[in-house]
Amino acid sequence: MDKSKVRYKTFKHADLSVWASPQLLALAAAKKIAFLAEDAISQRGCFKIVLAGGNTPKMTYEALIAHSIDLSDWHIYLGDERYLPPSSYELNSQMVERTLLSKTKISPKNIHFFDVGKPPARAAYEYQSLLQNAYPFDLVMLGIGGDGHTASLFPGTSSVDDSEMVLVVNDAPKSPSTRLTMSFDSLSNNRNVMLLASGLDKCVAVSKLCSGGEVPAFQVLSRNTPLIYLDKDAASLIPSSR
Ligand code: 6PG
Numbered sequence: 001m002d003k004s005k006v007r008y009k010t011f012k013h014a015d016l017s018v019w020a021s022p023q024l025l026a027l028a029a030a031k032k033i034a035f036l037a038e039d040a041i042s043q044r045g046c047f048k049i050v051l052a053g054g055n056t057p058k059m060t061y062e063a064l065i066a067h068s069i070d071l072s073d074w075h076i077y078l079g080d081e082r083y084l085p086p087s088s089y090e091l092n093s094q095m096v097e098r099t100l101l102s103k104t105k106i107s108p109k110n111i112h113f114f115d116v117g118k119p120p121a122r123a124a125y126e127y128q129s130l131l132q133n134a135y136p137f138d139l140v141m142l143g144i145g146g147d148g149h150t151a152s153l154f155p156g157t158s159s160v161d162d163s164e165m166v167l168v169v170n171d172a173p174k175s176p177s178t179r180l181t182m183s184f185d186s187l188s189n190n191r192n193v194m195l196l197a198s199g200l201d202k203c204v205a206v207s208k209l210c211s212g213g214e215v216p217a218f219q220v221l222s223r224n225t226p227l228i229y230l231d232k233d234a235a236s237l238i239p240s241s242r
Pocket of ligand 1: 054
């Protein structure tokens with residue numbers, strides 16, 4: 001597919017590829033994740049991955065399962081969680097459980113989710129302690145919202161704070177308004193960061209991201225050499241870069 005190493009004025013380098021459909025995007029992203037996992041496992045014995053909520057990441061989890069990727073040496077974390085009752089269908093952890101973890105063999109001790117049974121501040125504090133022992137991650141996966149948010153870092157909210165590694169957001173514009181999220185710094189400073197976006201509703205946010213606009217996703221990606229996987233709709237407004 002239309003795959004190119006792109007140099008943007010604003011990113012030092014971005015490994016950006018555009019795919020004809022969300023399915024092809026998911027397949028390509030799954031292959032890259034499998035490659036990074038193999039590399040991490042051969043070098044360090046395990047693969048530490050931070051997963052994302054949202055539809056495009058979900059399709060990528062389905063592609064991983066369709067290709068029978070072995071997760072037994074993976075350690076799974078989440079970049080953010082919706083603060084909802086532990087049994088809620090809408091939790092990012094529940095989506096990951098349904099689409100990925102329940103369909104493969106992985107030890108429960110390798111799964112590291114937020115404890116939404118605790119009060120938000122306590123859950124954030126405990127997740128931060130857990131992350132401190134896991135840094136750096138081999139891969140952080142991210143989605144992007146139409147407003148340019150990533151993880152639960154929304155424009156103009158209390159999440160714009162780097163003093164802690166995990167934050168409680170009480171004023172998210174996307175439901176639920178209370179969320180737990182890794183901060184800009186903790187999402188950025190890792191071995192690989194991958195952003196996935198598909199659909200026309202993402203094209204304005206993606207164009208702002210690629211031209212260095214004031215969107216939270218840019219604040220995470222600009223500190224790294226990001227892997228960016230887009231479908232043609234999400235990429236349709238990207239400004240020419242060369
Ligand atoms: C969530 C995620 C959020 C998501 C984006 C994109 O809780 O939904 O944390 O950051 O990745 O909103 O989601 P879609 O791909 O579903 O639009």
